[in-house]
Amino acid sequence: MTETETKSLQAKEKKEVTTPAELTKPGLVFNPAVDILETERELTLLADLPGVKAKDLKIDLNNNVLTLTADETLPEASGEKDVFREYRTGRYYRQFTLSDTIDQSKIEAVLKDGVLRLALPKVEAATPRKITIKAGS
């Protein structure tokens, strides 16, 4: 039986981005990597947000524009000196335009181990529904 080899992960630099409006505190801002997938009943958004605690994550939905903003907490204590640094820490920011078919009152967000799972259920009318025909008397 042949075994497929798992491919090895490549190191990727974080993508820095300029936000449309300036943020009140200066600092680096990155685009998190995001997977968006769609099933019949809902749209799911998965974002890699390492170093972000649930209290620092803000999810805004305004006029069908979904905005993710997150502050990364710096894990280093103040007494530590750098030996070498390969990645930077900063804020995460990403915006998406959603279509009208999302039921905005039922959105759920779970942040675990640095991965955000955002479930955006579709409005009932948009899910295909079978209509049963009752035989008339």
Next chain:
Amino acid sequence: MIIRRFSGLPTWDWRSPFDELERMRMELDRRAGDYPGSVFKLPTAGVFPLVNVTEDQDNYYVRAELPGVKTDELGISVTGDTLTLSGERKLPAESEKASYHRREREAGSFSRVISLPTRLDVAKVKALAEDGVLTVVLPKAESAKPRQIAVKSS
């Protein structure tokens, strides 16, 4: 042959048609380096995961961003002065009928060996993973810590 002058650099003759292009390229390179506000690229080893290593008097701290990697899927081993991080990032399988609009996160295996400047106290190494950031605390071996030597004057 026409003798030309380029921004103050006198030319005596054309050695080859590419000399001028070479000179223009060098000028542009120098100008590009002077632009402020460009993203300063940190030198990396190019191996996943990227790590930040800091130290204080007693310990080395190695941090890596590993979102979604569970602690039991990580292998951390320490020898005299090297730390090996290995593991696999799996993306949990979604339902069969899902169609992807965007796919930016990657899954795969990784393994990295990091050498530290001084010997470590292997028995007291601690690692903790919080919010997708792995922090490994590596205490320096006693013999590697600086010792103050008092100078006696006669």
